[in-house]
Amino acid sequence: MQTIKAAVCHEFGAPLVIEDIQLRAPKVGEVEVTLHAVAICHSDISFADGAWGGSLPAVYGHEAAGVVSAVGETVQGVAVGDSVVVTLIRACGTCPSCAGGKPTICETPYDGDQGPIRTADDGMLHQAMACGAFAEKVVVDQSQLVKVPASMPMDAASLIACGVITGVGAVVNAAGLRAGEDVVVIGAGGVGLNAIQGARIAGARRIVAVDMTEDKLDDATAFGATHGVLATGEAPWREAYKALGGKGAEAVIVTVGAIPAYDQAPRYLGRGGKVVMVGMPHSGAMAEYEPVNLAYLGQGMVGSKMGDVVIQRDIPWMVDLYLQGRLQLDSLISGRWSLDQINDAIADTKGGKARRNVIMFNR
Ligand SMILES: [Zn+2]
């Protein structure tokens, strides 16, 4: 066991507490990563607010990057000193979902209560999302890691672990967008901007961003949206039809958790189009839509977890696109903070204006 600093949630809705915790050495198939950067995602905030329940005390944080500092037995592909992206996608590799090429919905359960971290007085400490990256170090399964070049900046690398793969993957993998098709992206926040640049990279003909403020629509334009529609207007989908030459889109990506966005999403669809649901509403929230239209117009609705990525396949090409200047990551970062400032960083994210706030460990 070694002692590290972490931001611990003891009570839903209360500020995180920076304290010493214990981290055990990596076991078979596990890797210890000394973190350089961890981004704050809305999922961390929803967990800390109690939106989805879960064990307490807990350490959240799941968009991270760092350097491998120890490896357990049988680990292959990464060695001490390697730069890695750390994701929450823990995949056994052998269950039907993993074997079928869908590791994001791995069926082998993981009990974060029995994970590698304990409180300073040796009590249970839940490793949330199989990660617990609001901490100086993590011990995770090797399936959660992808090696990246040493030239990859750590703050940019951390973003790839969740928001980027979720947004880009929703378009490329879940919607299966083909060059020349039209896309509507509802929500131009952290994930939405990545769906927009995913659509640009995939060769979308027109990319319509839908959000509540002009500021967000300006952000969307900077990431590749060709049109912006204010969601605050009456029947905003009619504005989108205008932008799309009088029809709906082949793909509508919902990147926010607000229920009205889910109610309205099918309205933006063209014939044969597909809604991809990426945002994460609170448990129990319900949405309404008109099934007859989906049947009559051959439309579909599908959920996408983590952009349906296979991280070992998808993260290396995203890293290359970034290093070639074709994937924007630096401009996604709106603030850099220390671990001690994490509650301020979370408050800033909750304020709604931030893109991604990143905790830097100053190594
Ligand atoms: Zn996330």
Ligand SMILES: [Zn+2]
């Ligand atoms: Zn599996």
